[in-house]
Amino acid sequence: MxxxxxxxxxxxxxxxxxxxxxxxxxxxxxxxxxxxxxxxxxxxxxxxxxxxxxxxxxxxxxxxxxxxxxxxxxxxxxxxxxxxxxxxxxxxxxxxxxxxxxxxxxxxxxxxxxxxxxxxxxxxxxxPLTALTAYEALTDRMHITFDAKSNLEKTILIIGAAGGVGSIATQLANHAGLTVIGTASRPETIDWAKAHGAHHTINHHEDFREQLEQLGYSYVDYVFCLNATDQHFDAMVDVITPQGTICSIVETDQALNLSALQQKSATFAWEFMFxxxxxxxxxxxxxxxxxxxxxxxxxxxxxxxxxxxxxxxxxxxxxxxxxxxxxxxxxxxxxxxxxx
The missing domain is CATH 3.90.180.10 (Medium-chain alcohol dehydrogenases, catalytic domain)
Structure with missing residues (x-):
């Protein structure tokens, strides 16, 4: 042998x-x-x-x-x-x-x-792992197409835009024609996110709604969560547009209040690459x-x-x-x- x-x-x-x-x-x-x-x-x-x-x-x-x-x-x-x-x-x-x-x-x-x-x-x-995760999340879970014309008026918030999955997701979402808003909190992560396709960045340690409104957005059509699902859940519910979609890859031991999405008829989906x-x-x-x-x-x-x-x-x-x-x-x- x-x-x-x-x-x-x-x-x-x-x-x-x-x-x-x-x-x-x-x-x-x-x-x-x-x-x-x-x-x-x-x-x-x-x-x-x-x-x-x-x-x-x-x-x-x-x-x-x-x-x-x-x-x-x-x-x-x-x-x-x-x-x-x-x-x-x-x-x-x-x-x-x-x-x-x-x-x-x-x-x-x-x-x-x-x-x-x-x-x-x-x-x-x-x-491979990050590209598959990002692609499956965008297409299979959030049903985003790569028809840029159909996405021109749509926005996606990517929480954790400078990490491994975020670095690919920002590129793919930009390629799909979406307006990409990434979260980043340090000068080097802000620069990285923008270099890889984020049109705007906000700080995930601060209020999402306030920062989005400063950029001119009341809601976002999609949220892709790559960090601390339970920590960001209320903020994601707040900023998702009615009938929008949230997708997360980060498991949590905390119960998520899915009823909070009911009035908006919003979707919450998990992505697990395996x-x-x-x-x-x-x-x-x-x-x-x-x-x-x-x-x-x-x-x-x-x-x-x-x-x-x-x-x-x-x-x-x-x-x-x-x-x-x-x-x-x-x-x-x-x-x-x-x-x-």
Missing amino acids: QQMKAIGFHKHLPITEADSLIDLELERPVAKGHDVLVEIKAVSVNPVDTKVRAKGTDEQEPKIIGYDAAGVVVEVGDHASLFSVGDEVYYAGAINRPGSNSEFQLVDERIVAKKPERLTFSEAAAL TRSLFETPDMIRQHEILTRIATWLEEETLETTVTQTLIGLNAENLKEAHRLVESGKTIGKIVVEQH
Whole structure:
């Protein structure tokens, strides 16, 4: 049996603990069915990585996480038909399968797409999870089209516009023809949000309505919440237009007062990027299609990668540093770890 290097853990620990992430040697998997085996060239770290690492019960077998990757196909399963050995690909993986923090990873081809040729592996690895999350939220949950003419009079408020998902959502919403209002509170995050498609910014630590009215808006047609759903819920209810849509990606332990949306006949929707792969939904291949479309826009330079920091060497030490940076809550864009 061939071996491979990987980074994982047995216990869900704070990142400051020595065993929170450890270097491992595991058996290299074999591609079967709809799977392809990818040699990992680069990964990026998202908030979901830190949440899965920090919370849970002890693992008998080492748990390998990592939900963004770019690499090269080295094997294809007997039912796989979308890719060939040697194809350069990018994807976000599945939350219920071993992740990308390893030399090789099995992934269902229906959630994989060819890497944009214009981008390096590191630039591509920064994108899949955030691009899928933003695209699915805008199109599948909020039913926004990319027909710019139909969106010219419409507005979207993106709470947390300078983070990983926000950095893509602002670009996509701008490309869809919406007026994009992003929240940001520091000079560097304000500049980043505006550089990536936000027409205006407001401070998420201050009153939303007052700031929006200063910009000339009484309501917004859409709200995309990427930070503290329960903390911002009342403000979102206040500023959403009648019959508008709010979408959030941030789980909460607090009960949300959905009745507050009743008078406005407003919609509240969740976006969870892993839904399709977790439940193997009939439309699972849509993620392949979305990433393929995103790749086209990246080739055309309609979209830009959002990587802001790259660490060289896919090992426990560098992944700990990436987790620490993400957990600080101060990161702008995405942090990538290259294999070599």
